[in-house]
């Protein structure tokens with residue numbers, strides 16, 4: 001049977017067909033839908049973990065127990081999971097272990113565009129890179145097989161265009177011939193003390209040599225000889241771009257991007273007149289080819305930053321004088337009002353950021369929907385580095401400051417991010433008595449990545465009721481004496497809480513308690529009464545526009561008098577934040 | 592190019608249902624026996640930002656993304672976003688546009704006006720533009736939420752795929768209780 005699947009759905013399908021038994025992940029664009037698809041396969045025990053390190057360790061444990069295991073994360077998640085990854089490379093596996101890393105060239109929704117291939121080389125584990133959904137399914141199955149064949153974790157690298165691109169996939173059956181999981185003591189392999197690790201390390205080095213040789217003849221690395229004038233080495237989605245940009249060129253399509261098949265590369269180089277490597281982001285393959293003593297060109301013409309496309313590749317080759325392309329006339333882009341993403345109408349983050357701005361706070365931010373508090377007109381974020389960093393950066397910054405400036409420092413962090421890597425940071429802040437203020441925006445969900453459950457939300461990935469971390473209690477247990485709850489829809493209470501806690505020369509935490517307005521089910525979010533602007537009372541003062549709510553529109557008066565505000569009833573959720581800003585009582589419930 | 596591929600771009604604002612429309616299109620092309628690839632960016636697009644979805648079909652499709660300047664058909668859910676996407680099209684491309692405005696933040700805040708005359712400006716570059724009152728026609732068909740399906744019907748007329756295939760694609764992609772109203776909305780659009 002054939003179906004149109006996204007790369008992420010196809011990876012999930014591949015894992016199912018491969019007989020995978022356990023899957024763990026922390027959400028992150030563009031990887032999130034892999035686990036959201038896997039939960040539909042009831043033969044696989046799937047769950048969210050609080051962060052990527054924990055997710056990988058859960059998968060390593062399942063593999064040690066003899067079950068094929070999958071773990072998925074976005075590229076920056078591999079940074080968090082790097083510690084177990086590097087040593088799991090030494091222990092190897094008891095059953096197939098596959099780590100999916102989804103890169104985001106162009107940073108469609110990420111804070112950097114690191115190239116995960118470097119991790120494969122650094123951790124000395126093989127890495128496959130699929131070029132469409134069909135290959136996502138095939139390579140996932142292959143990755144499990146290679147993992148067992150060579151006793152190693154295997155990485156599968158995707159990217160936004162592969163994970164979120166859709167194409168046709170041939171569906172297969174689930175394997176049921178795998179040995180059942182069971183405990184087998186094997187301490188020399190699984191206890192990585194120096195004595196044991198010293199034995200394992202040379203095996204890891206030999207393994208890389210063996211896998212490279214295997215790649216010389218494996219079908220996943222494929223030479224397509226066309227014209228001998230131009231030869232291009234490429235992999236993944238870039239293969240598709242190259243084929244489209246340079247249809248006559250010979251191509252070496254690598255299915256495995258680490259370790260590289262040395263002999264095959266030599267063979268290909270000998271078959272073409274000019275050799276090129278075309279790859280997104282780092283010159284990863286290019287440097288290895290050059291290290292083999294083979295002359296090639298790559299990043300001297302291909303951009304290092306951002307995504308590639310057939311057009312960019314064609315232009316790069318044309319600019320370098322390798323090919324000639326006819327000029328096509330298209331419409332030139334012109335400056336238009338931009339449409340950036342915005343906090344939703346009724347978002348509980350909005351009121352808090354409005355008050356942070358008014359309080360002249362220096363806000364050490366974090367990653368989530370609330371990062372949009374950076375945008376005008378809220379303009380209330382000053383730093384954002386990586387998940388969990390808001391609290392520790394706030395804790396560090398107050399140490400650098402004179403006393404009168406310390407009180408301006410407020411760290412903001414979401415519930416999911418706090419539980420991901422913020423807890424350690426708060427422990428540090430309490431322990432070392434850094435006098436910053438922390439706001440935990442508890443909207444009861446991981447909203448940014450599409451509303452996934454988290455350890456404080458009360459449900460699991462499969463929608464089953466679960467234990468709930470009590471965030472205020474957790475903060476107290478970590479050593480914070482001043483912990484208070486505030487309703488972020490109540491502007492005055494929010495202002496007062498910020499004012500008091502910012503002026504307190506001790507660490508303190510404010511937890512907001514309004515759920516995300518997009519949560520469906522669980523009785524978490526309830527819509528209020530839709531509001532409207534009384535046109536007779538509206539003076540056109542624009543105070544209600546200062547929160548940047550997409551439901552409120554300023555309409556100029558056609559006769560040239562003062563314009564007025566309007567509320568779109570189809571968007572308003574009745575949060576009342578704008579109503580509290582109106583000094584003329586012009587905003588009220590719709591009759 | 593040595594093979595024929597048709598490039599469709601769907602553009603609009605996050606939350607307008609562009610993903611579902613591009614999914615129905617893709618399903619129809621697969622059912623009609625073509626290779627099909629589609630691509631779009633999730634994530635930030637959910638929060639009211641600009642959305643572009645690429646759908647390509649033909650005997651062989653390589654890149655999932657439509658190369659710049661090679662779009663054959665633009666399916667616009669909102670005027671400003673449709674205008675913004677014109678540089679993606681090839682000369683002579685067809686445009687089906689929902690005659691509908693969603694003000695972007697700078698317009699909501701009263702800083703700039705919503706650009707004037709967008710329809711005329713689109714027509715001056717791409718004479719084969721069809722404006723559709725998606726919302727109005729959907730209301731007439733009995734459900735405002737079927738606006739996208741009206742538009743899809745209008746788009747379908749510009750693609751040579753049989754009625755029966757479209758019907759099958761809609762049946763497969765829509766919930767049963769919404770099917771009847773959407774089939775009507777589709778039929779309305781298909782006459783345009």
Ligand SMILES: Cc1ncc(C[n+]2csc(CCOP(=O)(O)OP(=O)(O)O)c2C)c(N)n1
Pocket residue numbers: 026027028029052074076077080111367368369370387413414415416417418441443445446447448449
């Ligand atoms: C290491 C890492 N993993 C995952 C992500 C993707 N990501 C960005 S924000 C976020 C969670 C946001 O949830 P929360 O903190 O609850 O804030 P909300 O979006 O709900 O406001 C995730 C998973 C990331 N940027 N970095």
